[in-house]
Amino acid sequence: MHSANAQGAIAVTGTSRGIGAAIALELARRGFVVGCLSRGGRSFLDEPAPDDDLRPRLLEETCDVTDEAAIRRALHAVAERGGGLCGLVNNAGVHLIGPAAEFSTADFQQVLSTNLTGVFVACREAYPLLRAQGGGLIVNIGSFFGRLGVRHTAAYCASKAGLSGLTRSLAVEWGPEGIAVLNLAPGYVETEISRKWLHKDWARERILARIPAGRPPTGEAVARLVAAFYAERLPYLTGETIYMDGGLSVSH
Numbered sequence: 001m002h003s004a005n006a007q008g009a010i011a012v013t014g015t016s017r018g019i020g021a022a023i024a025l026e027l028a029r030r031g032f033v034v035g036c037l038s039r040g041g042r043s044f045l046d047e048p049a050p051d052d053d054l055r056p057r058l059l060e061e062t063c064d065v066t067d068e069a070a071i072r073r074a075l076h077a078v079a080e081r082g083g084g085l086c087g088l089v090n091n092a093g094v095h096l097i098g099p100a101a102e103f104s105t106a107d108f109q110q111v112l113s114t115n116l117t118g119v120f121v122a123c124r125e126a127y128p129l130l131r132a133q134g135g136g137l138i139v140n141i142g143s144f145f146g147r148l149g150v151r152h153t154a155a156y157c158a159s160k161a162g163l164s165g166l167t168r169s170l171a172v173e174w175g176p177e178g179i180a181v182l183n184l185a186p187g188y189v190e191t192e193i194s195r196k197w198l199h200k201d202w203a204r205e206r207i208l209a210r211i212p213a214g215r216p217p218t219g220e221a222v223a224r225l226v227a228a229f230y231a232e233r234l235p236y237l238t239g240e241t242i243y244m245d246g247g248l249s250v251s252h
C-alpha cells in the first residue's frame, strides 16, 4: 500500500517552495505519482525546473488549505488524475510571530487555520479516498517547536503541538482501516519560513552551537525521510511524532 507500485497518488500541500517542493520532487524521483497542491497552482518556484522525465508524475492542482472546498476539490482531482489517492503529506504552514500580549486574535486564527485546522480538513477529506484504495499513509509536517516553549511564538507552537494530538487520534481511529498517520517534526531548516533568523549571524551561530549534529537538516533530508516512509511498508509505525532536528530539542 505504501510502495512506489501502490495504486494511486500522494498529495502534498504547500509545494510552491521549501520543504514541500523538496518532498514532492523526492517522491516523484522514487517513482510515486504526486499531487502538487499549491495556492497559486504552480510548484517548485525556488527550484530548477523538474526533469522532463518527472513531469508526468507531478500533477499540479491549486489549493489553499484554509479553504475546505478547495481542499476537497484538489484531493478529488489528484485521485482522479492519479488513479486514486494512497497518501497525503500535510506540509503547508505559516509562522507568524509577536509578543503574546499584543498578538491579535486574527493572527492567532490564521496560524491555527493553516497549520492545524487545514491539516484536519485535508485528513478528513482524504479519508474516504484512502479507504477506497484499501488504506494509506498520512504524514503531517510538524515542528520541534511543538514540544518547546518559544517566546513570541505561541500560535505556531500551539499549532504544531496540536498536530501531535491530531496525529495520535487519527492513527487510533483509522488504524483498523489500514490508514497510518505520522507527524514528522523537523528542526530548523533553511527555507523562507526560517530565513529571517538563520541569516542573522548572531542567531545562526547560537543555533548551530546548540545542535548536537552540528547543523540543521536540509529540506532534501526531510524529503528523504518522508519518501522512505512511503517506500517502506511500515504499517505498525503510526501515531508517532518523529523529531528530525539533529538532537537540538533533546539536548541540555
Ligand code: NDP
Pocket: 013, 014, 015, 016, 017, 018, 019, 020, 038, 039, 040, 063, 064, 065, 066, 091, 092, 093, 094, 095, 114, 141, 142, 143, 144, 185, 186, 187, 188, 189, 190, 191, 192, 193, 194
Ligand atoms: P516556506 O515558507 O518555505 O513554505 C511554506 C509553504 O506553505 C509554501 O509553499 C506556502 O505557499 C505554503 N502555504 C502557506 N499557507 C498556505 C495556505 N493557506 N494554503 C496552501 N499553502 C500554503 O516554509 P517551509 O518549507 O520551511 O515549511 C514547510 C513546513 O515545514 C511548514 O509546515 C513548517 O511549519 C514546517 N517546518 C519548517 C521548519 C523550518 O525551519 N523551515 C522547521 C520545522 C517545521 P505560498 O507560496 O502560496 O505562500
